[in-house]
Amino acid sequence: MVLVYAESPNGQFKKAAFEAVAYGHLTALALGTSCVALVLGDTADAGQLGLYGASTVYQVQNDHFSDFDSQVYTAVIASAAQKLGAQVVVVSHTSTGKSLLGRLAVKLHAGSVAGAKAVPDTANGFVVEKGVFSGKATAQYAIQSAVKVVSVMGNSIPIKADGHIASVQSLDVAVPPSRVKVLERKTVSGGKAPLPEAELVVSAGRGLKGPENWGIVEELADALGATTACSRPVADIGWRPHHEHVGQTGVAIRPNLYIAAGISGAIQHLAGVNSSKVIVVINKDPEAPFFKAADYGVVGDAFEVLPRLAEAVKRFKNS
Numbered sequence: 001m002v003l004v005y006a007e008s009p010n011g012q013f014k015k016a017a018f019e020a021v022a023y024g025h026l027t028a029l030a031l032g033t034s035c036v037a038l039v040l041g042d043t044a045d046a047g048q049l050g051l052y053g054a055s056t057v058y059q060v061q062n063d064h065f066s067d068f069d070s071q072v073y074t075a076v077i078a079s080a081a082q083k084l085g086a087q088v089v090v091v092s093h094t095s096t097g098k099s100l101l102g103r104l105a106v107k108l109h110a111g112s113v114a115g116a117k118a119v120p121d122t123a124n125g126f127v128v129e130k131g132v133f134s135g136k137a138t139a140q141y142a143i144q145s146a147v148k149v150v151s152v153m154g155n156s157i158p159i160k161a162d163g164h165i166a167s168v169q170s171l172d173v174a175v176p177p178s179r180v181k182v183l184e185r186k187t188v189s190g191g192k193a194p195l196p197e198a199e200l201v202v203s204a205g206r207g208l209k210g211p212e213n214w215g216i217v218e219e220l221a222d223a224l225g226a227t228t229a230c231s232r233p234v235a236d237i238g239w240r241p242h243h244e245h246v247g248q249t250g251v252a253i254r255p256n257l258y259i260a261a262g263i264s265g266a267i268q269h270l271a272g273v274n275s276s277k278v279i280v281v282i283n284k285d286p287e288a289p290f291f292k293a294a295d296y297g298v299v300g301d302a303f304e305v306l307p308r309l310a311e312a313v314k315r316f317k318n319s
Contacts, residue, residue, distance in 0.1 A: 002028040002035045003086035004054065005077050007096055008043040009068075015159070015197045016092035016152075018052045022159045023119065023152045024090040025053020030122040033087065037166070038080050040073065041065030050166025052159055058084070058171040069178040070099040078107035079173040086147070088126075093151040094196060104149045111143035117156040134248065134271035154196050155254045192227045195246060199256045200226035201276075203246060204234070207262020207283065207302055211239040216306040217261065223313040229253070231263050247272035261302040265290025282306070 004024035006017040021037055028035035037054035039046045046057045058080065064072055077100065081089050089104055091097035093115045105112035113128040117138075121127040125142050128150055132139045143150075195201065202221040208214060214228075221228045228244060235245035246253050248271035258276035262283065263269060270293055273279070281294035284301050291297045298305055 001033050001084055001086045002031070002088040002090060003077075003081050003084060004035060004037045004049075004090040005073075005092075005097075005100070006037045006039055006049055006054075006057075007092055007094065008039055008041065008046075009096075011041065011043050013043070013045075013048070015193070016094050016097075016154055017049070018159045018161075019154065019157050020090050020092045020152050021049050021052040021054050023116070023150075023157045024088070025163075026119045026157070027088055027090070027150075028053075030119060031087070036084065036086075038077060038171070039168075040076060046168045047165040048161075051161040051163045053163055054166050057166045057168045059168055060171050060173055060175065062175040064175050064178050067178065067180065067182045068096060069180040070096075070103060072176055072178050074100055074103040074107060075176050076173055078104055080171055081108060081147070083171070083173060089147070089149045091149070091151045093153045097151045101149060101151045108147045108149065109145065110147040110149045111145040112149040112151075113141045113143065114151045115153045116150050117153045119157070120150070131275060135254075135275040153254065155199065155256070192221075192225075195227055195229060195244070195251045195253050198227035198253065200224050201229050201246070201253060201255045201257070202226045202259045202261075203229035203231070203263065203273075204261045204302070205231035205263035206233050208234075208239075213303070214240070216303065216310070220259070220306050220310040220313070223310045223317070224257075226257075226259075231266075231269055260290060261306055263290060264288050265293060 002024045004021050024035040034055045035053050036056045037049040039059045049057050091100050101114050115130045116128045118129040128141050204217045229246045230240040230244045232245050234240050235242045247269040252272040254275035256277045259280045279294045280296045281290045282298045282302050282305050286299045
């Protein structure tokens with residue numbers, strides 16, 4: 001059996017949960033077994049996970065799930081895996097999944113791989129592929145333990161809601177009390193996808209010359225339905241909020257399309273975005289290092305190129 005922990009912050013599933021279930025479903029098919037999902041706390045429409053491949057959804061209800069505590073969640077997921085006899089445990093490669101992966105591996109005496117980007121090769125064992133050296137290379141890891149724990153990199157697995165609503169069953173496992181007390185919570189809200197889940201991203205750097213010029217970036221992002229991002233210097237000097245900072249020291253992303261305007265392309269920035277499927281660079285300096293990593297490059301002033309690109313996108317959509 002493959003057990004997938006489906007994250008549901010504030011009782012709602014995000015794309016990462018559906019990707020994890022889809023990954024678990026494909027892994028189960030390769031192993032000739034079933035895929036089930038685990039939900040912790042009150043979650044609306046838990047049965048919808050069946051659309052992405054879960055045959056059954058198990059739900060554990062408890063007040064201790066109102067605030068995330070990695071030790072509590074680890075204990076519950078590990079107990080569920082042992083009770084259900086799971087051979088593989090799948091989590092999302094989010095901040096939550098990263099804090100669970102190692103703990104789960106220890107609890108279950110399991111080998112683990114963080115940030116898998118492809119379904120395991122089961123032709124000769126259990127081999128997981130992931131990016132290494134900031135995405136510049138790919139490595140394959142053979143997990144030989146009886147139980148295996150894997151976290152799935154975002155935007156790695158295509159998802160299709162072509163299954164059926166799954167039955168939701170209550171699962172009785174012990175839930176230890178939390179030793180964490182949350183004093184304050186600050187969250188970023190908005191209608192656009194968060195950067196780790198975004199398929200389209202429009203980013204800009206110091207070439208925009210000031211925060212007052214960010215309107216042209218947002219206009220293009222709105223036209224595309226994309227999420228906005230920025231380079232580290234822009235976040236450090238307060239032009240944009242820190243949660244928009246992408247790069248080695250910020251958020252690592254892998255969208256289908258990454259448009260970068262006015263960013264030179266320092267190695268630290270590239271390390272966080274070079275897994276993007278298509279990179280478009282706009283810079284008036286033809287010698288900008290970023291052009292070497294770009295799939296498409298536009299040598300031009302961002303103040304001229306971005307508005308024209310936004311208008312072209314609008315015309316295309318209207319036609």
